[in-house]
Amino acid sequence: MELLTGILFTAFLAGGVLGLAALGEVLSERVGVFNLGLEGLMALGGVTAIITVTIVPNPFVGILGSLAIGLVFGAVFATATVLFRANQVLCGLALTIMGTGLSASIGKNYAGHPAKVVFEGVAIPYLSDLPVLGKAFFSQNVMVYVVFIVLPIAVHFLMFKTRHGMKMRAVGENPAAADAAGIAVMTIRFWYVTIGASLAAAAGGYLTLAFVPSWSEGITAGRGWIATALVIFAGFRPFNAVLGALAFGIITSLGFVGQARNWPIAPAMLSTLPYLGTIAFMIVPVFVWKRMQQKMAAPAALGRPYFRDER
Amino acid sequence: MFDLKNPSRRKFLTMAGTAAGASLLGNTGLVVPSAYGAGALGAVKEEDAVIAFGHVGPISDEGWTSTHHDGLVAVKAAFPKAKYLEIETIPYSADATRTFRQFVAENATLIFSSSEYGDLLAEVSNRAPKVAFMECNGHRVADNFSWYYVKHWMPTYVIGVAAGLMSKTGKLGYVASFPVPSVFTSVNAFQMGAKSVNPKATTQVISINSWFDPQGASQAGTALLDNGADFLFGIMDEAAYLQVAEKRGIPAAMWNTDVRRYGPKSYVTSCVVDWRKFYVEQTRKRLAGTWTGNEQILLPLGEGVDRDAWGESVPENVRQTADAVRTKMLKDGFNPFAGEIKDSAGKVKIAAGEKMDDMALYNWNWAVEGVTGLAT
Numbered sequence: 001m002e003l004l005t006g007i008l009f010t011a012f013l014a015g016g017v018l019g020l021a022a023l024g025e026v027l028s029e030r031v032g033v034f035n036l037g038l039e040g041l042m043a044l045g046g047v048t049a050i051i052t053v054t055i056v057p058n059p060f061v062g063i064l065g066s067l068a069i070g071l072v073f074g075a076v077f078a079t080a081t082v083l084f085r086a087n088q089v090l091c092g093l094a095l096t097i098m099g100t101g102l103s104a105s106i107g108k109n110y111a112g113h114p115a116k117v118v119f120e121g122v123a124i125p126y127l128s129d130l131p132v133l134g135k136a137f138f139s140q141n142v143m144v145y146v147v148f149i150v151l152p153i154a155v156h157f158l159m160f161k162t163r164h165g166m167k168m169r170a171v172g173e174n175p176a177a178a179d180a181a182g183i184a185v186m187t188i189r190f191w192y193v194t195i196g197a198s199l200a201a202a203a204g205g206y207l208t209l210a211f212v213p214s215w216s217e218g219i220t221a222g223r224g225w226i227a228t229a230l231v232i233f234a235g236f237r238p239f240n241a242v243l244g245a246l247a248f249g250i251i252t253s254l255g256f257v258g259q260a261r262n263w264p265i266a267p268a269m270l271s272t273l274p275y276l277g278t279i280a281f282m283i284v285p286v287f288v289w290k291r292m293q294q295k296m297a298a299p300a301a302l303g304r305p306y307f308r309d310e311r
Numbered sequence: 312m313f314d315l316k317n318p319s320r321r322k323f324l325t326m327a328g329t330a331a332g333a334s335l336l337g338n339t340g341l342v343v344p345s346a347y348g349a350g351a352l353g354a355v356k357e358e359d360a361v362i363a364f365g366h367v368g369p370i371s372d373e374g375w376t377s378t379h380h381d382g383l384v385a386v387k388a389a390f391p392k393a394k395y396l397e398i399e400t401i402p403y404s405a406d407a408t409r410t411f412r413q414f415v416a417e418n419a420t421l422i423f424s425s426s427e428y429g430d431l432l433a434e435v436s437n438r439a440p441k442v443a444f445m446e447c448n449g450h451r452v453a454d455n456f457s458w459y460y461v462k463h464w465m466p467t468y469v470i471g472v473a474a475g476l477m478s479k480t481g482k483l484g485y486v487a488s489f490p491v492p493s494v495f496t497s498v499n500a501f502q503m504g505a506k507s508v509n510p511k512a513t514t515q516v517i518s519i520n521s522w523f524d525p526q527g528a529s530q531a532g533t534a535l536l537d538n539g540a541d542f543l544f545g546i547m548d549e550a551a552y553l554q555v556a557e558k559r560g561i562p563a564a565m566w567n568t569d570v571r572r573y574g575p576k577s578y579v580t581s582c583v584v585d586w587r588k589f590y591v592e593q594t595r596k597r598l599a600g601t602w603t604g605n606e607q608i609l610l611p612l613g614e615g616v617d618r619d620a621w622g623e624s625v626p627e628n629v630r631q632t633a634d635a636v637r638t639k640m641l642k643d644g645f646n647p648f649a650g651e652i653k654d655s656a657g658k659v660k661i662a663a664g665e666k667m668d669d670m671a672l673y674n675w676n677w678a679v680e681g682v683t684g685l686a687t
Contacts, residue, residue: 006537010530112372112525112549114573212526214551217369217400219526256534259517260484262683267518271527 003261007253008136015242015249016147017042017207021227022234022241023151024199030159030236031192032172032301033081036092037073038200039224040099044069045204047107050115050215057117059209063143066205067198073099074197075190082189085305096224104217111216119143119210143210148242151199155238168192172299175306185306200224226278233281235296244281251277352443352455354600355420360393362386362594363414365407367426367548368523369399374548374567375522375584379425379447382586389591390598403428411435415442421597423447423590426522443597443604448493450674457606459589461616463493464500464672465640466582468647469618470544470564471504472633473579473625474512477562478542481511484535486528486545486552487518490686494518496675497546497582502682503647508632515540516684525551536561542579553577562624569619578622585615609669612640648672653680 021038028035045066052065077095080086119141128138159165168188170178175185207223208215226248234240255270263270286293364383368376376399387395396414401407407428412435414422419442424432427448436444436456449458474483483505487494498516505512517535519527524547532543532552536559543556543563550570556563557574564579571578589610596602610616618637621630639645648671652661655678661667667675678685 002539003537006533010533014530108369109371111369112374112523114525114550114554207526212529212551213554214525214549216523216525216549221526253530253534256517256530257537259531259684260515260534260538260540262515266686268520271520 003257005132005136007250007257008133009140010253010256011246011249012136012140012144012148013211013249014252015245015247016144017203017211017223017245018227018230018248019147019203019242019245020151020206021200021203021224022230022245023147023155023238024196024203025228025231026155026196026234026236026238026241027192027199028196029231029302030172030299031168031189032175032299032304032306033078033189033193034088034092034303035077035095035193035196035200036089036228037077037095037099037197037224038203038227039220039222040096040103041070041073041197041200042099042204042207042220042224043103044073044099045201046208046219047103047110047204047215048201049205050107050110050113050208053116053209054110059117059119062115062117062209063202063205066201070198070201071194073201074194077197078190078193081305082186082193085307088303088305100218100220107215107217113214115209115213115215117209118213119206141210143206147206148246152238152242159238169299172301175301179306179308189306200227203227222275226274229278229282232296232298233285236298247281248274248277352441352597352600352602352604355598357390357598358392360390360421360594360598361396361417361419362390362393363396363417363419363422364398365401365411365414365422365424365428366397366399367401367403370397372523372549373570374550376425376548378567378584379423379586382423382590385587386590386594390594393594393598401426401428403431405431407431408434415439421445421594421602423593424449443602445593452605452607454604456604457608459606459608459610460493460673461584461610462612462669462672463582463584463616464496464648465612466616466618466637467497467500468504469633469637469640470580470582471501471506472508472636473504473621473629474501474542474544474562474564475505475507475509476629476632477579477625478505478509478512480539480541481505481509481513482538482540482542483512483514484532484538484540484543485514485516485684486531486535486543486547487516487685488522488546489520490518492674492676494546495678495685496672498682498685499675499679500648501544502679503652504636506681507636507647513681513683516678516682518685522546523548525549528552529555532556532563550574562622565619571619571622575622576624579625580621581619583617583619585617589615607670609673612637654678655680655682655685 048069049062049066053062080091081088121139121141123139128134167183171185171188179185230244234244251273255273258270259267366376370376370380398410401410408431411432421443424446440455444456446458448460485498502514517531519531528547528551532555541561543552546566550573553563553574556577562579563577565581646666648667650661650665651663654660
């Protein structure tokens with residue numbers, strides 16, 4: 001039981017990183033822009049958070065710092081892909097390469113230093129005393145609640161329960177029709193891509209302030225890519241995205257628990273679990289559930305820049 | 312040939328490479344034998360000297376790499392007119408060869424490699440007979456090449472004694488990097504020290520496949536504690552698992568430097584290393600022309616490696632018992648690594664009455680009884 005609590009506790013912590021980045025990507029992809037720069041944005045957000053809390057020792061300010069750097073780089077990315085209609089895949093890859101490189105060089109003097117302040121766990125009275133699940137669910141830090149409860153509800157409500165959300169989805173499905181209906185395609189795309197990038201950078205801040213908690217080069221370790229895959233697996237839906245993130249969290253913590261319990265699997269094999277999980281998550285549903293392919297299909301205009309002249 | 316029990320990608324690739332290279336170049340005269348240029352390492356004027364340092368991690372790690380950087384700072388203070396080169400975070404790949412070759416191209420007179428790059432480094436040193444190389448934790452020597460390391464197993468045994476006394480359950484956790492000899496020796500010394508005072512003591516190991524991975528280390532520490540361990544030790548270049556231990560109120564011992572400010576309540580001690588004196592001495596020798604290759608140097612307890620001052624939560628009786636062992640090592644040359652020692656499968660490896668010498672300890676490649684999770 002102690003073990004299960006431990007696995008779940010770590011799973012929420014580890015999954016939160018993916019969940020936050022995946023939610024950002026959901027926003028971006030729902031309006032039709034494929035952002036492959038998550039890995040770079042996370043790295044930038046992570047190092048910014050560490051540097052920020054070194055100056056202002058408050059984890060919330062640290063996360064604000066990550067959000068801000070995400071806004072800046074997100075706006076650059078959106079300018080290139082939305083306004084100038086550059087190739088989204090190439091711009092995303094460029095953002096990843098630049099983000100990981102830039103973060104490594106600005107974070108050089110901070111590598112390995114533990115974070116000055118971190119998000120501490122907050123035990124919710126009564127609920128956190130529940131056996132087994134109490135500690136795993138209700139004694140997490142505030143970011144975990146934000147990622148797993150507040151944000152998914154907010155994003156879901158925004159996308160599926162408001163008129164504005166319908167416009168967003170229309171822009172992602174058929175920008176030409178949306179344009180004809182008087183929706184400002186470029187404005188919507190630009191802002192949601194930027195906000196999505198900002199959330200991805202915040203995921204980096206979460207990583208260095210709530211999970212690890214310190215900065216080092218290569219700390220994102222492919223999490224940005226996993227989050228990208230997660231969005232597709234989740235069928236571009238916010239709740240599925242955070243649930244998938246939790247599943248990945250469980251897989252990640254199993255790798256270490258497996259070693260601690262001497263499971264007869266090579267440690268190197270156990271540490272590849274999250275990546276194997278990514279592949280499995282992408283392939284299995286397609287085979288098992290033919291109908292899902294349709295239901296979970298990507299927004300029709302995903303990845304395609306919008307040219308009004310071609311309408 | 313290839314030791315399957317001690318797998319290392321590097322060794323394997325090198326073997327394949329050497330085999331291919333030898334068959335191609337064997338008789339062409341293109342391979343410069345390492346004996347070439349013996350005695351060519353003459354005296355160097357201080358202003359002409361170039362001293363280079365290649366590190367495995369970032370010098371900001373407050374651990375392994377920072378101790379070597381402190382060494383560089385000390386050398387610089389002693390020989391201010393020389394030129395210094397320093398490169399951090401050199402990966403274990405062909406990039407290492409390129410980096411060290413760059414040092415040679417910049418006329419380095421003495422090159423310190425603060426981690427074992429093995430054949431990646433040998434490839435450079437073999438073709439630069441007039442440059443002196445020193446490899447930390449290395450395993451080969453040549454006329455222009457020596458290795459050095461510390462007898463870390465001595466303070467580690469002392470730390471093990473403290474762990475054995477402080478653990479209530481006897482379940483100890485160890486955050487390891489790779490299954491390499493320095494890790495085997497460290498785990499074994501820790502387990503043997505603990506067992507000498509606590510017959511129930513066992514050590515569970517998790518390898519995270521890196522020397523510097525704060526995230527992996529903190530997850531490994533969490534998993535070990537979830538599994539019931541109530542004392543953590545490890546061989547990481549940074550302090551991540553100490554923070555985990557501090558949060559959980561579990562004692563933890565560290566490596567490299569005093570990092571107690573990251574977990575003042577949990578901090579027990581550290582296997583601290585100090586290269587300053589050694590680096591200054593080696594540089595002095597190189598400048599004077601008395602530096603020689605083919606040396607295998609292990610700095611003893613008290614001269615380059617020791618336990619750190621005890622942490623605030625370490626009880627008085629633990630300090631005394633552990634320090635008594637340390638004093639015995641220093642004064643009477645006590646060697647705790649004496650038979651009978653069984654491996655983790657229960658087979659007697661060192662018979663009663665036998666003692667392991669320094670080279671046996673340095674090259675230890677099997678886990679002792681009571682250690683689990685470290686592949687043998």
